[in-house]
Amino acid sequence: MSPVAFIYLAVVLFSIGSASVLLRRNAIVAFMGVELMLNASNLAFVGFSRIHGTVDGQVLAFFVMVVAAAEVVVGLAIIVAIFRARESISLDDPSEMRG
Amino acid sequence: MINPFLFWVIAIVTVVPSFALLFARKAVHVAVAVVMVMVGLAVAYIMLAAPFLGMVQIVVYTGAVMMMFVFVLMLIGVSGKESLVETIKGQRWISLLVATGIGVFLVGVVSRVIFQVQEPTVGNPDAIAGALFGRMVVVMETLGFVLIVAAVGALVLTHVPRLVPKHTQREIAEDRVRVGANPVNKPMPGVYARHNALDVPALDPTGQPIEESISRVLEVRHQNQDEEPYRAHLEKGKPE
Numbered sequence: 001m002s003p004v005a006f007i008y009l010a011v012v013l014f015s016i017g018s019a020s021v022l023l024r025r026n027a028i029v030a031f032m033g034v035e036l037m038l039n040a041s042n043l044a045f046v047g048f049s050r051i052h053g054t055v056d057g058q059v060l061a062f063f064v065m066v067v068a069a070a071e072v073v074v075g076l077a078i079i080v081a082i083f084r085a086r087e088s089i090s091l092d093d094p095s096e097m098r099g
Numbered sequence: 100m101i102n103p104f105l106f107w108v109i110a111i112v113t114v115v116p117s118f119a120l121l122f123a124r125k126a127v128h129v130a131v132a133v134v135m136v137m138v139g140l141a142v143a144y145i146m147l148a149a150p151f152l153g154m155v156q157i158v159v160y161t162g163a164v165m166m167m168f169v170f171v172l173m174l175i176g177v178s179g180k181e182s183l184v185e186t187i188k189g190q191r192w193i194s195l196l197v198a199t200g201i202g203v204f205l206v207g208v209v210s211r212v213i214f215q216v217q218e219p220t221v222g223n224p225d226a227i228a229g230a231l232f233g234r235m236v237v238v239m240e241t242l243g244f245v246l247i248v249a250a251v252g253a254l255v256l257t258h259v260p261r262l263v264p265k266h267t268q269r270e271i272a273e274d275r276v277r278v279g280a281n282p283v284n285k286p287m288p289g290v291y292a293r294h295n296a297l298d299v300p301a302l303d304p305t306g307q308p309i310e311e312s313i314s315r316v317l318e319v320r321h322q323n324q325d326e327e328p329y330r331a332h333l334e335k336g337k338p339e
Protein backbone atom coordinates (compact mmCIF):
# COMPACT_ATOMS: atom_id res chain seq x y z
CA MET A 1 0.00 0.00 0.00
CA SER A 2 1.36 3.40 -0.99
CA PRO A 3 1.78 6.26 1.51
CA VAL A 4 -0.37 8.33 -0.86
CA ALA A 5 -3.38 6.80 0.95
CA PHE A 6 -2.52 9.01 3.92
CA ILE A 7 -2.85 12.10 1.73
CA TYR A 8 -6.44 11.08 0.98
CA LEU A 9 -7.03 10.52 4.69
CA ALA A 10 -5.72 14.05 5.32
CA VAL A 11 -8.16 15.40 2.69
CA VAL A 12 -11.09 13.67 4.41
CA LEU A 13 -10.10 15.02 7.82
CA PHE A 14 -9.62 18.53 6.42
CA SER A 15 -13.12 18.47 4.88
CA ILE A 16 -14.69 17.33 8.16
CA GLY A 17 -12.83 20.06 10.04
CA SER A 18 -13.92 22.76 7.62
CA ALA A 19 -17.53 21.55 7.78
CA SER A 20 -17.33 21.81 11.56
CA VAL A 21 -16.00 25.38 11.40
CA LEU A 22 -18.80 26.38 9.04
CA LEU A 23 -21.61 24.54 10.85
CA ARG A 24 -21.10 24.82 14.58
CA ARG A 25 -21.97 27.93 16.59
CA ASN A 26 -20.23 26.97 19.80
CA ALA A 27 -16.93 28.87 19.56
CA ILE A 28 -14.91 26.12 21.26
CA VAL A 29 -16.24 23.40 18.95
CA ALA A 30 -15.52 25.53 15.89
CA PHE A 31 -12.04 26.12 17.27
CA MET A 32 -11.51 22.36 17.60
CA GLY A 33 -12.51 22.14 13.94
CA VAL A 34 -9.64 24.52 13.14
CA GLU A 35 -7.34 22.25 15.12
CA LEU A 36 -8.51 19.26 13.08
CA MET A 37 -7.78 21.14 9.85
CA LEU A 38 -4.26 21.98 11.09
CA ASN A 39 -3.72 18.33 12.00
CA ALA A 40 -4.89 17.20 8.58
CA SER A 41 -2.37 19.53 6.95
CA ASN A 42 0.29 18.10 9.28
CA LEU A 43 -0.63 14.60 8.17
CA ALA A 44 -0.29 15.70 4.54
CA PHE A 45 3.13 17.24 5.31
CA VAL A 46 4.38 14.04 6.95
CA GLY A 47 2.91 11.94 4.13
CA PHE A 48 4.68 14.02 1.48
CA SER A 49 7.86 13.87 3.54
CA ARG A 50 7.61 10.05 3.49
CA ILE A 51 6.92 10.04 -0.28
CA HIS A 52 9.92 12.26 -1.03
CA GLY A 53 12.17 10.45 1.43
CA THR A 54 13.37 13.61 3.21
CA VAL A 55 12.70 15.12 6.64
CA ASP A 56 11.78 18.60 5.35
CA GLY A 57 8.04 17.91 5.53
CA GLN A 58 8.40 16.71 9.09
CA VAL A 59 10.21 19.91 10.08
CA LEU A 60 7.41 21.93 8.50
CA ALA A 61 4.82 19.87 10.39
CA PHE A 62 6.77 20.64 13.56
CA PHE A 63 6.57 24.37 12.78
CA VAL A 64 2.82 24.05 12.20
CA MET A 65 2.47 22.40 15.60
CA VAL A 66 4.31 25.27 17.32
CA VAL A 67 2.20 27.90 15.58
CA ALA A 68 -0.97 25.93 16.40
CA ALA A 69 0.00 25.85 20.07
CA ALA A 70 0.49 29.65 20.08
CA GLU A 71 -2.80 30.07 18.20
CA VAL A 72 -4.67 27.97 20.75
CA VAL A 73 -3.29 30.04 23.61
CA VAL A 74 -4.41 33.34 22.07
CA GLY A 75 -7.71 31.96 20.73
CA LEU A 76 -8.83 30.48 24.02
CA ALA A 77 -7.85 33.71 25.80
CA ILE A 78 -10.08 35.63 23.36
CA ILE A 79 -12.94 33.17 23.94
CA VAL A 80 -12.59 33.58 27.73
CA ALA A 81 -12.51 37.39 27.37
CA ILE A 82 -15.67 37.34 25.16
CA PHE A 83 -17.39 35.01 27.62
CA ARG A 84 -16.58 37.40 30.47
CA ALA A 85 -17.98 40.35 28.52
CA ARG A 86 -21.25 38.78 27.32
CA GLU A 87 -21.76 35.45 29.13
CA SER A 88 -21.96 33.51 25.89
CA ILE A 89 -19.62 31.75 23.49
CA SER A 90 -22.06 31.54 20.59
CA LEU A 91 -20.49 32.69 17.36
CA ASP A 92 -23.75 34.38 16.33
CA ASP A 93 -23.85 36.78 19.26
CA PRO A 94 -21.00 39.18 18.34
CA SER A 95 -22.78 39.95 15.04
CA GLU A 96 -23.19 43.58 16.10
CA MET A 97 -19.55 43.97 15.06
CA ARG A 98 -20.67 44.28 11.44
CA GLY A 99 -19.81 47.58 9.84
CA MET B 100 5.70 -0.31 2.47
CA ILE B 101 2.57 0.52 4.48
CA ASN B 102 0.62 -2.16 6.28
CA PRO B 103 -2.92 -1.88 4.79
CA PHE B 104 -4.57 -3.33 7.88
CA LEU B 105 -2.90 -0.73 10.12
CA PHE B 106 -3.83 2.03 7.66
CA TRP B 107 -7.50 1.11 7.76
CA VAL B 108 -7.45 0.90 11.55
CA ILE B 109 -5.98 4.43 11.65
CA ALA B 110 -8.50 5.65 9.09
CA ILE B 111 -11.41 4.38 11.20
CA VAL B 112 -9.91 5.61 14.48
CA THR B 113 -9.41 9.12 13.07
CA VAL B 114 -12.42 9.64 10.77
CA VAL B 115 -15.19 8.15 12.94
CA PRO B 116 -14.45 10.26 16.10
CA SER B 117 -13.97 13.37 13.98
CA PHE B 118 -17.65 13.18 13.01
CA ALA B 119 -18.33 14.14 16.62
CA LEU B 120 -17.22 17.63 15.55
CA LEU B 121 -20.35 17.77 13.41
CA PHE B 122 -22.91 15.82 15.41
CA ALA B 123 -22.02 15.71 19.12
CA ARG B 124 -24.16 18.02 21.27
CA LYS B 125 -21.83 18.51 24.22
CA ALA B 126 -18.47 20.22 23.78
CA VAL B 127 -16.80 17.84 26.24
CA HIS B 128 -17.72 14.85 24.06
CA VAL B 129 -16.20 16.66 21.07
CA ALA B 130 -12.98 17.29 23.04
CA VAL B 131 -12.63 13.61 23.97
CA ALA B 132 -13.29 12.56 20.37
CA VAL B 133 -10.64 14.99 19.10
CA VAL B 134 -8.14 13.53 21.60
CA MET B 135 -8.81 10.16 19.97
CA VAL B 136 -8.18 11.63 16.51
CA MET B 137 -4.86 13.07 17.72
CA VAL B 138 -3.69 9.70 19.09
CA GLY B 139 -4.62 8.02 15.79
CA LEU B 140 -2.63 10.65 13.89
CA ALA B 141 0.37 10.05 16.17
CA VAL B 142 0.31 6.37 15.19
CA ALA B 143 0.06 7.44 11.54
CA TYR B 144 3.18 9.62 11.92
CA ILE B 145 5.13 6.73 13.41
CA MET B 146 4.02 4.55 10.47
CA LEU B 147 5.21 7.26 8.07
CA ALA B 148 8.78 7.07 9.39
CA ALA B 149 8.39 10.11 11.67
CA PRO B 150 8.70 8.71 15.22
CA PHE B 151 9.81 12.05 16.70
CA LEU B 152 6.74 13.85 15.37
CA GLY B 153 4.53 11.03 16.63
CA MET B 154 5.78 11.59 20.16
CA VAL B 155 5.55 15.38 19.83
CA GLN B 156 1.97 14.96 18.57
CA ILE B 157 0.98 13.05 21.70
CA VAL B 158 2.81 15.39 24.07
CA VAL B 159 1.77 18.69 22.46
CA TYR B 160 -1.71 17.96 21.16
CA THR B 161 -3.28 15.37 23.44
CA GLY B 162 -1.22 16.45 26.43
CA ALA B 163 -1.23 20.23 26.22
CA VAL B 164 -3.64 21.62 23.61
CA MET B 165 -6.66 19.41 24.22
CA MET B 166 -6.25 19.60 27.98
CA MET B 167 -6.28 23.39 27.64
CA PHE B 168 -9.55 23.11 25.71
CA VAL B 169 -11.00 21.02 28.53
CA PHE B 170 -9.75 23.57 31.10
CA VAL B 171 -11.47 26.40 29.25
CA LEU B 172 -14.66 24.33 29.01
CA MET B 173 -14.50 23.90 32.77
CA LEU B 174 -13.89 27.63 33.21
CA ILE B 175 -16.77 28.91 31.12
CA GLY B 176 -19.33 26.25 31.92
CA VAL B 177 -19.80 22.81 30.44
CA SER B 178 -23.55 23.11 29.99
CA GLY B 179 -23.44 25.78 27.28
CA LYS B 180 -26.46 25.10 25.12
CA GLU B 181 -25.94 25.62 21.43
CA SER B 182 -28.71 27.51 19.69
CA LEU B 183 -30.05 25.69 16.67
CA VAL B 184 -31.69 28.75 15.16
CA GLU B 185 -30.11 29.60 11.84
CA THR B 186 -29.26 33.27 11.55
CA ILE B 187 -28.22 32.78 7.94
CA LYS B 188 -30.87 30.97 5.94
CA GLY B 189 -29.75 27.57 4.66
CA GLN B 190 -26.36 27.83 6.32
CA ARG B 191 -26.34 24.11 7.14
CA TRP B 192 -26.69 22.95 3.57
CA ILE B 193 -24.42 25.62 2.13
CA SER B 194 -21.63 24.80 4.57
CA LEU B 195 -21.96 21.05 3.98
CA LEU B 196 -21.83 21.74 0.24
CA VAL B 197 -18.73 23.93 0.62
CA ALA B 198 -16.95 21.35 2.80
CA THR B 199 -17.76 18.55 0.33
CA GLY B 200 -16.58 20.78 -2.47
CA ILE B 201 -13.24 21.35 -0.72
CA GLY B 202 -12.85 17.59 -0.28
CA VAL B 203 -13.74 16.75 -3.90
CA PHE B 204 -11.42 19.48 -5.18
CA LEU B 205 -8.46 18.25 -3.10
CA VAL B 206 -9.08 14.60 -4.03
CA GLY B 207 -9.20 15.66 -7.67
CA VAL B 208 -5.86 17.47 -7.36
CA VAL B 209 -4.13 14.62 -5.51
CA SER B 210 -5.47 11.90 -7.80
CA ARG B 211 -4.05 13.63 -10.90
CA VAL B 212 -0.50 13.65 -9.50
CA ILE B 213 1.82 10.68 -10.18
CA PHE B 214 3.88 10.10 -7.02
CA GLN B 215 7.20 8.31 -7.18
CA VAL B 216 7.67 6.98 -3.68
CA GLN B 217 11.31 7.17 -2.54
CA GLU B 218 13.06 5.23 0.17
CA PRO B 219 12.16 6.76 3.55
CA THR B 220 14.51 8.79 5.73
CA VAL B 221 13.57 8.03 9.32
CA GLY B 222 12.74 11.28 11.10
CA ASN B 223 14.45 10.47 14.38
CA PRO B 224 15.49 13.33 16.70
CA ASP B 225 18.99 13.42 15.15
CA ALA B 226 17.69 13.99 11.63
CA ILE B 227 15.08 16.57 12.75
CA ALA B 228 17.64 18.45 14.86
CA GLY B 229 20.06 18.51 11.90
CA ALA B 230 17.46 20.29 9.76
CA LEU B 231 16.03 22.41 12.57
CA PHE B 232 19.28 23.86 13.90
CA GLY B 233 21.08 23.80 10.54
CA ARG B 234 19.30 25.32 7.59
CA MET B 235 16.18 26.45 9.45
CA VAL B 236 17.71 27.94 12.58
CA VAL B 237 16.31 31.41 11.80
CA VAL B 238 12.77 29.99 11.57
CA MET B 239 13.35 28.23 14.87
CA GLU B 240 14.37 31.50 16.55
CA THR B 241 11.34 33.26 15.06
CA LEU B 242 9.04 30.55 16.43
CA GLY B 243 10.48 31.10 19.89
CA PHE B 244 9.60 34.75 19.54
CA VAL B 245 6.06 33.83 18.38
CA LEU B 246 5.57 31.65 21.45
CA ILE B 247 6.68 34.42 23.81
CA VAL B 248 4.36 36.93 22.14
CA ALA B 249 1.48 34.45 22.36
CA ALA B 250 2.07 33.82 26.06
CA VAL B 251 2.20 37.56 26.85
CA GLY B 252 -0.85 38.13 24.64
CA ALA B 253 -2.85 35.52 26.53
CA LEU B 254 -1.88 37.14 29.83
CA VAL B 255 -2.94 40.57 28.57
CA LEU B 256 -6.23 39.30 27.11
CA THR B 257 -7.35 37.48 30.24
CA HIS B 258 -6.19 40.21 32.63
CA VAL B 259 -9.06 42.12 34.20
CA PRO B 260 -8.12 45.57 35.54
CA ARG B 261 -9.50 46.32 39.00
CA LEU B 262 -12.07 49.11 38.77
CA VAL B 263 -12.63 49.66 42.50
CA PRO B 264 -10.10 49.22 45.31
CA LYS B 265 -10.19 45.86 47.00
CA HIS B 266 -12.11 45.65 50.31
CA THR B 267 -10.11 44.46 53.24
CA GLN B 268 -11.66 42.19 55.81
CA ARG B 269 -11.73 45.00 58.38
CA GLU B 270 -13.67 47.27 56.01
CA ILE B 271 -16.18 44.51 55.27
CA ALA B 272 -16.72 43.94 59.00
CA GLU B 273 -17.09 47.69 59.70
CA ASP B 274 -19.60 48.04 56.84
CA ARG B 275 -21.64 45.19 58.22
CA VAL B 276 -21.79 46.76 61.68
CA ARG B 277 -22.61 50.22 60.26
CA VAL B 278 -25.59 48.89 58.28
CA GLY B 279 -26.85 47.15 61.37
CA ALA B 280 -26.80 43.69 59.91
CA ASN B 281 -26.23 40.61 62.01
CA PRO B 282 -22.54 40.88 62.90
CA VAL B 283 -21.99 37.21 63.65
CA ASN B 284 -21.80 34.32 61.25
CA LYS B 285 -24.90 32.70 59.92
CA PRO B 286 -25.71 29.42 61.67
CA MET B 287 -24.56 26.26 59.96
CA PRO B 288 -27.30 24.22 58.34
CA GLY B 289 -28.50 21.40 60.46
CA VAL B 290 -27.82 23.09 63.81
CA TYR B 291 -30.46 21.99 66.32
CA ALA B 292 -32.49 20.55 63.44
CA ARG B 293 -33.73 17.03 63.04
CA HIS B 294 -30.84 16.05 60.74
CA ASN B 295 -27.38 17.54 60.43
CA ALA B 296 -27.47 17.36 56.63
CA LEU B 297 -26.44 20.43 54.59
CA ASP B 298 -29.89 20.84 53.05
CA VAL B 299 -31.79 21.04 56.34
CA PRO B 300 -32.31 24.55 57.75
CA ALA B 301 -30.95 25.35 61.20
CA LEU B 302 -33.35 26.19 64.01
CA ASP B 303 -33.22 29.40 66.02
CA PRO B 304 -33.64 29.44 69.85
CA THR B 305 -37.42 29.65 69.47
CA GLY B 306 -37.38 26.55 67.28
CA GLN B 307 -38.17 28.24 63.98
CA PRO B 308 -36.20 27.22 60.86
CA ILE B 309 -33.66 29.81 59.61
CA GLU B 310 -33.87 29.86 55.83
CA GLU B 311 -30.60 31.74 55.28
CA SER B 312 -28.62 28.96 56.89
CA ILE B 313 -28.79 26.88 53.69
CA SER B 314 -26.19 27.51 51.02
CA ARG B 315 -27.42 29.70 48.17
CA VAL B 316 -25.98 27.20 45.67
CA LEU B 317 -28.34 24.48 46.85
CA GLU B 318 -31.28 26.87 46.48
CA VAL B 319 -30.29 27.76 42.92
CA ARG B 320 -30.05 24.07 42.07
CA HIS B 321 -33.37 23.34 43.86
CA GLN B 322 -31.60 20.78 45.99
CA ASN B 323 -32.67 22.19 49.34
CA GLN B 324 -35.28 20.49 51.46
CA ASP B 325 -38.71 22.03 51.53
CA GLU B 326 -39.03 23.53 54.98
CA GLU B 327 -42.79 23.08 55.28
CA PRO B 328 -42.58 19.54 56.76
CA TYR B 329 -40.16 20.81 59.40
CA ARG B 330 -42.35 23.76 60.24
CA ALA B 331 -45.40 21.49 60.49
CA HIS B 332 -43.48 19.08 62.69
CA LEU B 333 -42.43 21.94 64.98
CA GLU B 334 -45.95 23.31 65.15
CA LYS B 335 -47.19 19.89 66.16
CA GLY B 336 -44.67 19.52 68.95
CA LYS B 337 -45.30 23.00 70.35
CA PRO B 338 -47.18 23.12 73.66
CA GLU B 339 -50.59 24.75 73.42
